[in-house]
Amino acid sequence: MELATSPSLYRLNVVCAWRDSDGDDDFNLEAVMDLASGLAPNLREVSIVEIWPIGCWRYDRRRRELWQGLPGLTGKVAGSLTSWTWVGCCDNVGTKLRKNWRRNTDLAHLQHLTIGRFHETHLGISGDEMEWIIQNRSFPRLKTLSVALTRDDLFDDQPHYVKNAVSFFQAFKPLEELFVYGPIDTQIMESILSRHGQTLRKLTIHPQEQWFSNVNGRTANNPPMKFTKDHLSQIADLCPLLEELSVPVKRNKSRASEVELYRCFGKMKALRYLFLILDCSNWMVWPGNNQEHNRNPQFDEEDQEIVISYDSGTTNVTRAEVKEILINCAVDESLARSIWNTISQNKEGRQLERLKLWPTGTSSYPRRPQPFMVLVEEMSRSWLLERNPRDDQVDPIVGELGKLSREYRQVQMHLSDDFGGPTEKMFRSVWPCKAGSKDWRDDWSSFPLEVR
Known part of the structure; x- marks a missing residue:
């Protein structure tokens, strides 16, 4: 006391x-x-x-004792x-x-x-x-x-x-x-x-x-x-007066509509520190959503195949929708730099000092196949970009956040055993094998921003 x-x-x-x-x-x-x-x-x-x-919880049935109070408290x-x-x-x-x-x-x-x-x-x-x-x-x-x-x-x-x-x-x-x-x-x-x-x-x-x-x-x-x-x-x-901002941005396969969102941050004149949660989810195919939604008519018969199935009454996920999720969660250094440049080139007022990018939303799907998670773990990367303090350097200083943890998790997932068959076929329909490539991890890249 x-x-x-x-x-x-x-x-x-x-x-x-x-x-x-x-x-x-x-x-x-x-x-x-x-x-x-x-x-x-x-x-x-x-x-x-x-x-x-x-x-x-083993002791839940026992009534809790009454607190007697600390000595000396008079109020x-x-x-x-x-x-x-x-x-x-x-x-x-x-x-x-x-x-x-x-x-x-x-x-x-x-x-x-x-x-x-x-x-x-x-x-x-x-x-x-x-x-x-x-x-x-x-x-x-x-x-x-x-x-x-x-x-x-x-x-x-x-x-x-x-x-x-x-x-x-x-x-x-x-x-x-x-x-x-x-x-x-x-x-x-x-x-x-x-x-x-x-x-x-x-x-x-x-x-x-x-x-x-x-x-x-x-x-x-x-x-x-x-x-x-x-x-x-x-x-x-x-x-x-806003100097520091953290909000989610909905990813849309790097299309022009997504780029327009990044440009908006350039209009924030006092902004110096920005943390963007890159939302890769698709709420229409989330569990619990039993509403009927129209499939994209451009999906071919193969892409209409159900690859993630939930309980009855909820919406299942097609191959095409999984591919869209993977495209959105694929965030490499090139895309991170492009987002930085898009904001910086449109920046009014003070310069952007720091940008943090964190892709998320793929963990919202229960019963995710292990191969799906292998792909997500590899491509869904977080980045920290900082303005170079040297006046003669325009490019930011870039680093991947959680790189060692990601590499450790990938080893634990036994990548070579999980990648193949339907998963590889789906992956290759988006990212074909590069010339001389020996590992699928060297073949993927983010879709570039559609900068007009």
């Missing part, structure tokens, strides 16, 4: 759980909240990571935090915030707020929880907000989600940094830009949707919001 209540305690990082692997109740969260409520007089920064320990002195981070792995993040944000924890001085999650798209704060936050808490000095959202509609429709999200972002004073992950639509994004655009220096918008099929007779198949030229133009017009 002497250390916990020390006037020197300024920052606290804690891992907590409901119950640990040995079956002992974990009260780390409650203890931290006691400290943040005034027991630690100079505590200003709190970071909480909630985990689900291996084996803890007469209010804590005053400047930074709060909560990263949760359970589906009641918002509920726990409502329970643990106590009245004697002063949030009036809070400058940085993070309500995050791990990779599960169903976690975050729901529309009802957003409504509770804006009605019961205020953050007059907040500068940075990072938040994970969820529709929370697995069992019941949530018709007011968008309305609550709009009100949530409008309730904050104009922010300098904003990071949003989860269900986002045009209305939510427009509310973000209209309220905070003029002051934003960093912005991350990662639209994500949870997919499920036949839960209580309901199916969710809303595609994540796709950024258009109009969306990116809005960011350019409404965010004059």
